[in-house]
Amino acid sequence: MIKRIGLLFIVRRSLRQHALSTLITTLSIALGTGLVMAVIGIKAQSVAAFTGGQIGFDAVLGARGSQLQLVLNTVFHLETSPGNIPWAMYQTMKNDPRVELAVPYALGDNYHGFRIVGTTTALFTKFEYRDGVRFQTRRNGRFFDPTRQEAVLGSYAAQRLGLRVGDNFTPYHGLVFDESMRHDEQYTVVGVLAPTNSPSDRVIWIPIEGIYRMEGHVLRGDGEDYVPQPGQEIPDEHKEVSAVMLKFRNPQIGFIMDATINKQGKAATLSWPIGAVMARLFDKIGWMNQILALVSYLVIVVAGGSILASVYNSINERRREFAILRALGARRKTVFAVIVLEAVSIAALGVIIGFIVYGAIFTGASAIVRAQTGIVLDLLKLHPVFVIAPVCVILLGAVAGVVPAVKAYRTDVATNLTPIS
Amino acid sequence: MPLLTITDLQKAYISPEGSQTRIIDIPHFEMEEGAQIALRGGSGVGKTTFLNLIAGILGADSGRIVVSGEEMTALSESGRDRLRASHIGYIFQTFNLLPGYTALENVMLGMMFGKGIDAGFAQHLLERVGLGDRMGYRPSQLSVGQQQRVAVARAVANRPRLVLADEPTGNLDYHHANAAIALVREICGENNAALLTVSHDAEVLGQFEEATDFAQVNRA
Known part of the structure; x- marks a missing residue:
């Protein structure tokens, strides 16, 4: 020694x-x-x-096109949207007994570069981004009322934008911030989500109805241009969504839907399984x-x-x-x-x-x-x-x-x- | 039994031209335990080679060197290293202190490869040679005389049976040389180590009761 x-x-x-x-x-x-x-x-x-992180959904249904683009756009809030699909597709999925949860996303606006995603309250009340864990608002916050111009912010977005509960902001059109594209509608922050360490932290969530009614937005759910009027209910046939986020009751459903939507159908694209779609990107x-x-x-x-x-x-x-x-x-x-x-x-x-x-x-x-x-x-x-x-x-x-x-x-x-x- | 016995020891060097030059040819030499012997000789007569052979730093061409009952000449190189580390202390003309180490560390290094480090004894030795207040000094911060005293302390640090001194005062002036050789002799005596000194300096040799001409020992 x-x-x-x-x-x-x-x-x-x-x-x-x-x-x-x-x-x-x-x-x-x-x-x-x-x-x-x-x-x-x-x-x-x-x-x-x-490829296998805190995603919470099994698949994404969106416009016909690239599975990867669909996943990047909806799960990771990157990339542009490949287009929209009719509201009816969301309803079909929502009513399908094999689907445990279907959540619609409507995109197209931002606030200083942070994406605004229109959705339903199911995202807060039913969706588990990790097994058994749902979104939660921080103190003094709550989820939005789908009938009002209210917003819930992801933690990172709130931190970077300096927005707190009670603050107002006005969205900008497009996914990329352009000062000249300011909408007139004003939204009030009613909640800030607790951090999830996922892409959701960078998102501003508002009621999907809010996206439809944003000035300058035109709906083409039935193929015809339709501009929502204040005070009038929007007929379902005019509505459209950017994507439907899906959770299946069991993994086999994915195989079946992949066959019916991707291989036999032509109307939409199903990105499934999300992890595998991303894994193909990393392989490339x-x-x-x-x-x-x-x-x-x-x-x-x-x-x-x-x-x-x-x-x-x-x-x-x-x-x-x-x-x-x-x-x-x-x-x-x-x-x-x-x-x-x-x-x-x-x-x-x-x-x-x-x-x-x-x-x-x-x-x-x-x-x-x-x-x-x-x-x-x-x-x-x-x-x-x-x-x-x-x-x-x-x-x-x-x-x-x-x-x-x-x-x-x-x-x-x-x-x-x-x-x- | 003598402490050191040398029989028919021979060593030759190969010159750059390729010819062999015999430098050591010693039929017989021996030293008793605790003896203090001085060998006189000019430069180039093989004094350093002789000490290096005894220390096992060099291997002999033929003959026997027995130190403390162990035959140095029969050992492998690592065996000679071990025997040197445990039984032999060496005082070099140029002291050969390690420049990056303090006086105390230099003395402790002398213990490291033999019986083990004894920091207390190392401190005692430095105090004994009058360097109690210089233990933390590096060689470059010490005078030549102080460096020589560190070298003396290091040579006996491992409690050797035999201390070899090669022109131990070669770098000192007359006054310091006499004091230094007296110290070397005292320290060896106090630590029961025999002392074999080689030198060309008449003043140094004069301090020994017995000084033999190296030419009488070495026939080469």
Whole structure:
């Protein structure tokens, strides 16, 4: 034990003596390790969130077109809408005994870039975004009254827009904010939802009737233009929805509906299962992740090379030190071990700082992901890469230490005991 | 049984031209426990090589070196390292202190590869050589004489049976050299270590009861 402490003592002293090169090498290792952990960790969490995260619905029914566009538009509130479908399709789904829950979405407006989605109160009273968990309003809040111009805000939208219960705002037409597209209607915030760490946090929910009645909106549920009039009820045949969010009573329903709607029908598209639709997207852009991972691995390899170079370069000036240690009784293998331990220590220090680098990259990246998608990535969520990357880097450090260690191992004692002048 | 017995020891160097130059040829040499012997010789006569052979830093071409009953010349390199670490202390002409370590750490390093670190004893030794207030100083912060005293303390740190001193006062002026060699002798005596000194300095050699001409020992 004493000998072991002794070796580490020598290693520590030596690293301190070469503090600058130790620091630079350690930082390069930290950067490489942090990058690998961040790239792999963020990718894993993002894929999990987009393909199997807190979605709550099994399928989305929308206009004929791309399943992916439909999912991105309705579940993740990204992308444009592929078009609308008649209200009757929503009613058919709602009345289908195989469907546990059908919630209509009507899109087309925003407030300072945050999307306004028209829906029914079923979203608040029946929909579970996670098993057994429904949307909840924060203190002093409530869900909207479907007959009034009221809005419920997702937590992130409320925070970024600075809107609180009681505040009024006026929607803007379109999914992208354009100051000239301001509607005249005024909406009152009646509730702010508790955070769900899902895309819903970025949404402003209003009654679907409100979307229909927004000035300038034209309904084409039956193919003819229809402009709702104040005080008059809108006949169902004129109504249309951007999508119907569906939850099935059992998974087999998805197979059947996929066959009837997508394969045999031509009127609409069913995106099902949502996770698989998103997984296909990630498959398509998988090469990008591979490139990112490859770059990170290369950074680690270069950092490993820098360990080798910095330790190797120090060996020449330390020949006398090794000769003295040998003269004091140190074995060749002891000198070898000191050098390998030095390389391992640099790698281990780099790994420790690498976790800080990971934290910094992750924090920055997750802020972007949250702002863009509403999905909250968890910095502390465990992933095998947090063990595999450090172990590999430390092993790489040991391997990088072998070449200089062999050089130190071969140091001749007698010829190196006199000072080099 | 003598502490050190050398029989028919031979060592040659290969010159850059490829020819062999015999530098050590010692038919017989021995030292008793606790003895203090000085060998006189000019430079280039093989004194350092002789001490390096005894310490096991160099391997002999032929012959036997027995230290404390263990045959150094029959051991592998790591075996010689072990025997040196546990039984032999070495004072070098250039002291060979490690520049990045304090006086105390240098002494403790002398213990690390042998019987184990005893920080208390290391401190005691530095106090004994008059450096109690300089333990935390690095070699560059010490005078040459103080560095020599750290080297003396380190040589006996591992409680060796035999201390080898190679021109131990070579870097000191006349006044300090005499005091230093007296200290080396005292310290070795107090720690029951025999002392084998090689030097060309008549003043140093004059302090020993017995100073033998190295040429009488070495026939090469």
